Amino acid sequence: AQSVTQPDIHITVSEGASLELRCNYSYGATPYLFWYVQSPGQGLQLLLKYFSGDTLVQGIKGFEAEFKRSQSSFNLRKPSVHWSDAAEYFCAVVPGRAGSYQLTFGKGTKLSVIP
Amino acid sequence: DTAVSQTPKYLVTQMGNDKSIKCEQNLGHDTMYWYKQDSKKFLKIMFSYNNKELIINETVPNRFSPKSPDKAHLNLHINSLELGDSAVYFCASSLSYTEAFFGQGTRLTVV
Numbered sequence: 001a002q003s004v005t006q007p008d009i010h011i012t013v014s015e016g017a018s019l020e021l022r023c024n025y026s027y028g029a030t031p032y033l034f035w036y037v038q039s040p041g042q043g044l045q046l047l048l049k050y051f052s053g054d055t056l057v058q059g060i061k062g063f064e065a066e067f068k069r070s071q072s073s074f075n076l077r078k079p080s081v082h083w084s085d086a087a088e089y090f091c092a093v094v095p096g097r098a099g100s101y102q103l104t105f106g107k108g109t110k111l112s113v114i115p
Numbered sequence: 116d117t118a119v120s121q122t123p124k125y126l127v128t129q130m131g132n133d134k135s136i137k138c139e140q141n142l143g144h145d146t147m148y149w150y151k152q153d154s155k156k157f158l159k160i161m162f163s164y165n166n167k168e169l170i171i172n173e174t175v176p177n178r179f180s181p182k183s184p185d186k187a188h189l190n191l192h193i194n195s196l197e198l199g200d201s202a203v204y205f206c207a208s209s210l211s212y213t214e215a216f217f218g219q220g221t222r223l224t225v226v
Contacts, residue, residue, distance in 0.1 A: 034214055038156075043205060044217040088156055102170070103148065103207070103215050105158040 002027050004093050006106035013081050014114045021076040021109050023091030031093040033074040034103070035065055038088045047089075050074060061085070086113040118142050121206045121218035128196055129226055136191045136221045138206030147189035148215065149181060150205040158205070164189050165211070193223075201225045 005024045013019055025031060032051050036044040048059025055067040065076045074091060091106040121138045128134050140147065146165040150158050162181045163170045169181065178194040189208075193200060203222050209215040 032213075036217075043219040044158075044207075046214050046216070049214050090158065102160055102163055103209070104160065108156050108158075110156075 002095065002104070004091055004104055004106040006089075006091055006109050008109045009107070010110045010112065012112040012114060015083050016080050019076075019078045019081045019085070019111070021089050021091075021111070023074045023076065023106060025072050025074065025091075025093050027072075027093065027095055029095075030069060031095050033065075033067060034092040034094075035059065035063070035074075035076045036090045036092060036105075037061075038090065038108075040087070044090065047076070081111075081113055083113045083115060086111055119206055119208055119216050119218040121204075121221055123221060124219060125222050125224075127224045127226065130196055130198060132196050133192070133194045134196060134223075135193070136204055136206075136223075138189050138191070138218060140187055140206075140208040140216070142208055142210075142216060144208035144210045144216075145186060146209045146211060147183065147186075148207040148209075149189065149191050150207065150217075152203040152205060152220070154202070161191075161204075162189075196223075196225045198225050 003026045034049045035047040038044050047063050048057050050057050050067045058064050063078050067074050088108045088110050090108045119140045148163045149161040152158050161175045164183050180192045182190045201224050203220045205220050206218040207215040
């Protein structure tokens with residue numbers, strides 16, 4: 001079955017430390033890949049996306065993600081975390097042109113930041 | 116101008132009532148969605164609507180019905196509300212397979 005997995009439910013990092021949030025997908029072909037962030041009480045904001053081309057993509061707020069086809073992964077990274085990055089992070093996929101229009105989300109990773 | 120707007124932001128109602136949530140997008144997108152976010156923050160797609168084609172998630176009870184008067188609007192009507200319907204409902208839109216833009220959510224509480 002097609003799925004999106006975020007293995008880490010909750011991650012805590014110190015301010016200034018580096019961050020990596022994991023995302024794995026299970027689809028027949030390379031899907032379109034996204035990372036969204038949800039601050040408390042807010043809607044979802046797109047951080048970055050991957051459709052094709054360069055496998056390292058840059059996003060807003062200093063985030064980047066790397067697509068690794070061999071590992072079916074699309075991990076999100078940030079070199080130095082700020083307290084304002086505390087939020088819920090969602091990886092999401094669209095199957096691609098051969099699939100439906102459905103944007104499917106992983107279960108999310110909650111990021112806590114220690115001052 | 117808000118790209119995807121949904122109203123109301125908060126909705127408190129009694130069991131058995133019928134309610135609607137409205138959604139409008141001014142991005143010129145051709146696809147709109149409704150998502151339900153439960154208390155564990157899990158986002159589950161309920162419906163997607165593209166060029167008048169409705170794709171229904173089969174696990175959604177038929178008490179939920181989307182209505183799209185035009186490409187810019189996708190409203191959600193819920194009949195006979197139940198306690199388990201309490202959640203945050205998000206509207207979103209996209210241009211076919213590209214990234215989706217989300218509204219701020221409607222927190223529905225059924226008492």
